[in-house]
Amino acid sequence: MSETQQFRLLLVEDEPTQRKLVERQLKRAGYAVETASDGEEALARILGGQFQLLLTDWDMPGMDGRTLCRRVREANLPTYLYVLLLTSHGSTDDVVAGLDAGADDYLRKPANEAELLARLNSGRRIVQLEQSLREANATIQQLSETDPLVGTFNRRYLSTQIVREVDRARRYKHPLSAVMADLDRFKRINDERGHQTGDEVLQHFAQLARSTVRPSDWIARYGGEEFVIVLPETDLAGAAVAAEKLRALCAERPFPTSTGEIAVTASFGVAELRIESLTQSDDASAQALLRRADAALYTSKNEGRNRVTVTSE
DSSP: OOGGGGSEEEEEOSSHHHHHHHHHHHHHTTOEEEEESSHHHHHHHHHHSOOSEEEEESOOSSSOHHHHHHHHHHTOOSSOOEEEEEEOOOSHHHHHHHHHTTOSEEEESSOOHHHHHHHHHHHHHHHHHHHHHHHHHHHHHHHHHBOTTTOSBOHHHHHHHHHHHHHHHHHHTOOEEEEEEEETTHHHHHHHHOHHHHHHHHHHHHHHHHHHSOTTOEEEEEETTEEEEEEETOOHHHHHHHHHHHHHHHHHSOBOOTTOOBOOOEEEEEEEOOOOOTTSOHHHHHHHHHHHHHHHHHHHHHTTSSOEEEOOO
């Protein structure tokens, strides 16, 4: 399959013979071509399916090509649509009007086949660059939010996203809980087995944690061997059940590492969001939620580790 076949192109032309002729030219060049006979049909097709290229005539009954260009840009499509406008208008003012409406390029009719394909190939390169840039930005965003060792979210993501969770919980009057988890005597593992083994223990714990949560829940590494599990639409009792399930998984069998199996336990603190007065900000409420979960975790540590403490204070 050639590169051009990876691109869906919508051809908009109201004259049937001309539409069929151009469609054959484009298909011979390897494009996946769909057609529309007017602007209204074209706009509906564009909004309902993902196209990379739009080749449209200017003069059409109803919605003309210039109006179609403007409506396409107003739609704020999720991916970029390159627009080539075919026009019999010869004045510079008309060309400028078409470009101002949202066309990327124009071609005077009747279009020479070689020039048409060359301009579409130019548009294809622009679309490819836009796709590459979008993918690179998505990768950068993911890296900025992810802990590189364990693959959970990082503390930076936690500090911003938990505030959004508080806002959502208040707006829809849904419960929100947080679980603070800490691996017991983790320093001893690093001292006796080395930091590489310690890293493997952290990675295994993160895998176990991911296996116990719902798709709507999420996990962030808080620092060192400490993690936060955020559970939207979960009350205190439900969060306690989730924490106990993870505690039991950790304790029931040793963690596999490159230096041999290691018995590992973890301690947990569970807290639920208080629906505070409107005078308290979402950020303040989020920090209070984490502080209460951390205080409950501290109680678990002081009372012998390998346990879940729930706070309703």
